[in-house]
Amino acid sequence: ILNVEQSPQSLHVQEGDSTNFTCSFPSSNFYALHWYRWETAKSPEALFVMTLNGDEKKKGRISATLNTKEGYSYLYIKGSQPEDSATYLCAFDSTLTFGKGTMLLVSP
């Protein structure tokens, strides 16, 4: 199983700050990259599925980009709110491998 790495492991920001995290994955045999949002005591919920190099997807204040040639994806949150506090997971589709997540805490 090839590694899917996420950084940073955790992040603490103030309300209103913009932030971003990274997911790196094997650049060979790429099929799709998934982003999930996982709130405490709940189940992971899908944010984005990205398939094409150069893809950029947006949902409200959250957006993601994809670079399959170099094997990374960025997730951006603009103007973080306390309700954005969660663990953000990425998953490499070809091997059904999840990263360990970035835990985001947004303080009011």
Place this chain on the structure above:
Amino acid sequence: NAGVTQTPKFRVLKTGQSMTLLCAQDMNHEYMYWYRQDPGMGLRLIHYSVGEGTTAKGEVPDGYNVSRLKKQNFLLGLESAAPSQTSVYFCASSLALSREQYFGPGTRLTVT
């Protein structure tokens, strides 16, 4: 639609006991997955299925068996539970490999 449901929500087993976790989905999804979640380890794939009657091994399949006799159900069995299988188990389903996965609420299993 109920989405993905898991039964039971909690269970405590003694070492050596057996049990079956049931996952059901009402979205007519072809793909179903079983993961375990342990502190510091993230989600790890145990087994998955690409359609009724098919199963395949994931990253950590040892000590588990699965069956997919009906498209809507995916069963995870522990034949002889071990303390190392104490974990939270999540089931998920998706329309296809490149589509988003929908997760169940999880089953917290403790093996003493």
